[in-house]
Amino acid sequence: MSKANQMLWYKAWTDTRMFFFLGMFSLIAMVGALNMAYPGSPGQEFPHGALAVRLADVRSLPQDARSYIWLHWFGNTLVIWLSILAVALASTGFPPPRAATGSILHTLALPVSRRIMAGVRVAMGFVELVIAAVIPTLLVCVAAALRGQSYSVREGLVQSLLAVAGAGALYALFVFFSATLGEMAKGILGCATLFLFGLFTFLVDGVQRYSIFRLMTGDMYFLRGEIPWLGIAGSVCASLLLIAGSLAIVERRDY
Amino acid sequence: MFWKPNPSSGIPIYLQLVDQVKHAIETGALRPDEQLPGIRKVAGDLVVNVNTVAKAYRELEHEGVIELRQGFGAFVAGNSAESGAQRKFLRALPAMRTAVNRIAQLGLDEQQMRRLFETELTRLRKGSQHD
Amino acid sequence: MIEEPIIITRKLRKAYGRRVAVDGLDLEVPSGSICGLLGRNGSGKTTALKMLMGITRPDSGEGRVFGQRINNNQESLAIRARTGFLPEDKLVPGGMTVGELIRFTRAFYPLWRKDLEEHFLRLFHLPPSMTGASLSKGARCQLSLVLALSRGAELLVLDEPTSGLDPAMSEQVLRSLVTLAGEGQTTVLFSSHQISEVEQIADRVCMISRGRAVLSEEMDELANTYQQVRIVFDGKPPVSEFDNAREEGRTLSMLVRGDVEEVVARGRAMHALSVDVAPATLKDIFLTETSEAVE
Numbered sequence: 001m002s003k004a005n006q007m008l009w010y011k012a013w014t015d016t017r018m019f020f021f022l023g024m025f026s027l028i029a030m031v032g033a034l035n036m037a038y039p040g041s042p043g044q045e046f047p048h049g050a051l052a053v054r055l056a057d058v059r060s061l062p063q064d065a066r067s068y069i070w071l072h073w074f075g076n077t078l079v080i081w082l083s084i085l086a087v088a089l090a091s092t093g094f095p096p097p098r099a100a101t102g103s104i105l106h107t108l109a110l111p112v113s114r115r116i117m118a119g120v121r122v123a124m125g126f127v128e129l130v131i132a133a134v135i136p137t138l139l140v141c142v143a144a145a146l147r148g149q150s151y152s153v154r155e156g157l158v159q160s161l162l163a164v165a166g167a168g169a170l171y172a173l174f175v176f177f178s179a180t181l182g183e184m185a186k187g188i189l190g191c192a193t194l195f196l197f198g199l200f201t202f203l204v205d206g207v208q209r210y211s212i213f214r215l216m217t218g219d220m221y222f223l224r225g226e227i228p229w230l231g232i233a234g235s236v237c238a239s240l241l242l243i244a245g246s247l248a249i250v251e252r253r254d255y
Numbered sequence: 256m257f258w259k260p261n262p263s264s265g266i267p268i269y270l271q272l273v274d275q276v277k278h279a280i281e282t283g284a285l286r287p288d289e290q291l292p293g294i295r296k297v298a299g300d301l302v303v304n305v306n307t308v309a310k311a312y313r314e315l316e317h318e319g320v321i322e323l324r325q326g327f328g329a330f331v332a333g334n335s336a337e338s339g340a341q342r343k344f345l346r347a348l349p350a351m352r353t354a355v356n357r358i359a360q361l362g363l364d365e366q367q368m369r370r371l372f373e374t375e376l377t378r379l380r381k382g383s384q385h386d
Numbered sequence: 387m388i389e390e391p392i393i394i395t396r397k398l399r400k401a402y403g404r405r406v407a408v409d410g411l412d413l414e415v416p417s418g419s420i421c422g423l424l425g426r427n428g429s430g431k432t433t434a435l436k437m438l439m440g441i442t443r444p445d446s447g448e449g450r451v452f453g454q455r456i457n458n459n460q461e462s463l464a465i466r467a468r469t470g471f472l473p474e475d476k477l478v479p480g481g482m483t484v485g486e487l488i489r490f491t492r493a494f495y496p497l498w499r500k501d502l503e504e505h506f507l508r509l510f511h512l513p514p515s516m517t518g519a520s521l522s523k524g525a526r527c528q529l530s531l532v533l534a535l536s537r538g539a540e541l542l543v544l545d546e547p548t549s550g551l552d553p554a555m556s557e558q559v560l561r562s563l564v565t566l567a568g569e570g571q572t573t574v575l576f577s578s579h580q581i582s583e584v585e586q587i588a589d590r591v592c593m594i595s596r597g598r599a600v601l602s603e604e605m606d607e608l609a610n611t612y613q614q615v616r617i618v619f620d621g622k623p624p625v626s627e628f629d630n631a632r633e634e635g636r637t638l639s640m641l642v643r644g645d646v647e648e649v650v651a652r653g654r655a656m657h658a659l660s661v662d663v664a665p666a667t668l669k670d671i672f673l674t675e676t677s678e679a680v681e
Contacts, residue, residue, distance in 0.1 A: 007493040014481040103477040103518070106533065108441045110494050111467035113459065251459070254442045262585035265665040267609050295568045302561045304420055304589045305568035310606070 008117060011107075012124035016089055020128040023085035027136035030077050035143045038068055050075045052201050052213035057223070065149035070222050073140055074159050079216045082133055082167040087190060089125035090174030108255055118250045122175055122243055129167055133160040159218040162228070165235045166216030172239035172246075179246035179253075256284065256292065259301055268303055272311035277320060280331055281344045291321060291329040392417045392541055392573045393438065395449035395456075399597075400433055400442065407433040409597030410447065415575050415590065420567045422584030423577035424668075425594035426676055431577045432474045434594065435545050438575075439471050451541065467495075470539035472547055476530040480519030484512050484529060488536075497538030502562075506532040509558055524550055531559060535566070542566070544576040548583060556580075560587050585668045595676040612666040613646045614639070617653040624656060630674060641666055641674040 001009075049055035053075045061067040107117065137160040144151045173193070177186045201211035208214055215231040256279065260271040279285040291297075294312060298305040312329050315321040322330050358368055393415035400408040408430040415421045425431045436442040438451055440462030452468060454461035478487055492498045507514075510528040512521075521529060527550030534544065542563070548556035564587050566572040578584055584591060591608065593601040603611065616639050617623070623638045625631050628649065631640040636659075642649050646663060653661045 003493040007490045010486075011479070011482070011490060014486070103479045105436075105441060105471075105473035106478055106491075106530070109439050109466060109469075109471035109473070110491070111463050112494065113463060252443075255436070262582050263667050263669065265667055267606065268586075269606075295565070298568050299561055299565050302557055302564055302586060304564060304587050304605075306419075306589045 004112065005120070008112065008120045009124060012121045015092055015121070016125055016128060019085065019088040019092070020132060023081065023088065023128075024132040024135065027077070027081055027132060028139060030073075030081070031136055031139045031143055034069070034072055034077070034140065035147070037072070038065070038147070046071070046076075049202070050217075051079055051198065052208060052211055052217050053219060054205070054208065057219060065144060065147075066151055069140060069144060069151050070159075073137070074163065074222070075217045075219070078133065078137070078160070078163050079166075079213050082129065082163050082216065083170055083194070083213075085132055086129055086167040086171035087174050087194065089128060090171050090178055091186070091190075105255065114251045115247050118179075118247050122246070125175075126168060126171060129171060130161075130164050133164045133167070155222070158221060158227070162218035162221065162232070163216040165232050166212045169212055169235040169239045169242075172242035176242040176246045179249045257297065257301060260303065262303075269307045269311040269314065272297075272303075272308065273314050273318075276311070276315055280320065283345070285331050287331050287333040289331050290327075291331065293328060389417050390453065391415055393449070393451050393575060395434075395438075396447055398434065398437060398447035398449055399445050400430075400437060401445055406597055408437070408444070411594070411597060412599050412602070413449075413592060414602060415573060415592075417573055418567065418570060419590045420563060420574040420588045421576070421590040421592060422588035423575060423592050423594065424581065424584060424672055424676075425577070429594045429676070430597035431594055432545055433597075435471075435543055435575075435577065438465075438543055439469065440466060468539055469541045469543055470534040470537040472530055472534040472542075472544040474545040476523075476527040476550060478518040478521075478526060478529055478533070480517060483515050483517050484521070485514035487518060487529065487533065488514075491533045491537075495537040495539070499536050499538045502538075503532060503536040506535065506562075510555070524552070527551055528555070535562060540572060542572060542574045542576070544574070546578055547576050548578065548580065556583070563587060581669050581672055591668065593672060593675055600675045601671070608668070608671065609665055611643055612671050613642050614664045614666045614670060615642050615646060615649055615653070616660075616662040616664070618659045618661075620657065620659055627652070627656070641670055 046053070046055075046058050049058050050071060053071065058071065061071060108114070110117075134157065137156045138153065141151045141153050141156045174190060177190055181189060197212065200207040201213045202208070212235065215228060215235060218228075220226045220228045257272065257275050260268045260275075262268060264271070276285065276291070285291065291312070292300075294308045295305060297303075297308045301308075312321065312323065316323050316329075319332055322332050324330060355368070358371065363371070391414045393413060395411055395413040398408055398411040398413070399406070411430070411434055413434070423431055423435075433442060437444050438449060438456055440456055440459075444457055449456040451465045454465050456462055456465065482490060488503060492503075506528075510525070510532065512525060512529055512532070516525075518526070518529070531547065534542065547563070548559055551559065560583060563574050563576070567574050576588075585605075589605050591601065591603060591605055592599055616637060617628075618637050621636065623631075623633055623636055625633045625638060628638060628640050631638045638653075640649075650661050650663065
């Protein structure tokens with residue numbers, strides 16, 4: 001990789017590393033909390049169902065470690081935290097033109113195409129999202145093993161990647177918001193979107209089926225070993241479109 | 256060697272430099288055949304445009320005050336006319352100094368002394384016109 | 387053989403909604419010159435410079451730097467590879483330290499001048515391990531300068547290069563510009579609010595007023611083109627007979643562009659008591675040519 005490209009990745013890293021570390025270490029701390037709260041009682045802890053897990057599914061879970069981990073970690077913690085991390089990572093690095101200060105002007109005056117600069121930035125955030133999903137998940141498997149239980153590493157990996165597929169779409173959406181809206185509008189619309197997504201997922205059964213949060217829990221895979229190809233495809237397509245749109249917009253903007 | 260020219264004085268900077276070089280020659284700071292500092296050095300020291308210094312040097316060469324020797328630099332012209340001018344200047348200096356001291360003792364201020372000098376110059380000029 | 391100007395724009399226009407920032411700007415900067423850009427706040431200077439760098443897109447008109455079009459993505463990139471830009475507000479990316487920022491910027495410019503980088507770092511005493519965000523205002527200005535001037539660029543586009551610097555540092559920066567241009571490989575276009583700076587080092591001046599160039603000339607030509615004329619009359623001065631004349635008692639003062647003999651003759655013909663002609667300073671010219679008063 002040329003020195004210049006190395007530097008672009010390095011800058012993307014310095015721009016995002018704070019959020020990445022915060023997110024990842026929060027998740028790792030959650031692993032500890034998860035461990036300590038076992039076995040708990042799913043029926044009591046989630047009387048209305050978890051965020052994206054239907055009540056019926058909650059009730060039907062056997063009382064074993066595997067279900068416990070799935071419900072708490074994949075069904076709850078990872079969905080929420082990874083979503084938050086995705087939003088955070090998408091929010092830095094794309095200041096709107098009105099806030100264009102010397103700091104971004106310095107970067108814009110470099111002999112690099114904006115598409116590449118923004119592309120590297122987006123890619124870096126996504127890589128961090130993957131790492132923040134996979135590593136704590138592996139730790140969950142390790143923690144389970146230390147306790148004498150087991151959670152299949154293969155399942156854990158597949159499920160963490162499903163979580164990333166979902167969070168990735170959220171990430172792409174918020175990257176798009178960042179590229180198109182001003183700070184204030186972005187904040188309001190962003191919060192509203194998340195809130196509404198979450199609300200409808202939780203309350204409305206029909207929405208829950210198609211919700212991105214459900215994709216992130218990987219319930220089909222957990223319950224029946226089926227990989228939700230359609231969901232993944234939808235998420236990936238939406239992400240690619242949003243990212244491509246964002247890059248095109250950033251390229252054209254006046255700063 | 257040179258003072259910083261005043262960019263806002265209304266006199267083009269290059270002319271100020273021309274005057275400075277001439278003054279330097281008259282007072283002996285620069286001698287015939289002595290080398291002037293390089294254009295870039297002068298530009299850097301005085302923080303003025305290189306082209307401005309170049310223009311000053313060209314003007315001085317045009318007036319015969321200095322010579323530009325290809326590949327070597329700028330040198331004060333060695334002709335006797337300039338050294339003659341320099342000698343005359345140095346010889347007139349004491350007479351002027353005496354006059355100025357005497358007039359100052361009479362209590363005139365700078366403005367008045369200047370006006371006095373201008374009056375005398377004008378008289379001299381008018382006088383020579385009648386010849 | 388006359389070389390093509392390094393920068394040339396024709397009728398450049400940029401509007402933000404209803405506000406027209408740049409309104410048909412014609413600009414020419416010859417290769418190897420130091421060109422000073424003067425203009426009041428809001429005159430469109432910064433927008434013009436940003437358009438040259440491809441940071442802002444012109445609505446209409448054309449501009450070329452090094453012969454490359456400024457409104458074409460690829461050609462603009464080629465321009466930026468050979469240009470050092472200093473933005474108006476001297477903030478730098480906050481996440482990296484001074485040292486990291488220099489290494490970061492350096493990676494994009496193969497012709498980076500390490501000697502200049504070291505010269506400026508010594509001059510400014512910038513601490514290499516402080517982050518961009520925690521620098522003082524003066525230090526940020528200095529860092530921006532290091533980053534812009536060390537690129538080994540053929541063209542420097544500097545928006546108020548000495549703002550935020552004390553007089554001693556300003557002088558050092560001006561000296562660097564003079565030296566770089568003097569070496570023959572660099573052209574400098576800088577905007578400034580300090581008229582004396584422009585007078586000191588520029589060999590070309592361009593004045594912008596309300597988005598348009600009201601003056602674009604060699605510095606040496608200005609003395610020939612502009613003069614201050616003061617005419618004293620016996621009674622009330624005929625102020626309407628002369629363009630842009632200021633009336634003070636029985637005296638008319640005006641800045642004359644071009645044929646000053648004609649104005650002098652007219653004054654004498656009107657039985658003026660005295661007519662004085664003096665060279666115009668750049669400040670006089672600036673204040674007159676960029677005045678917002680509508681006749």
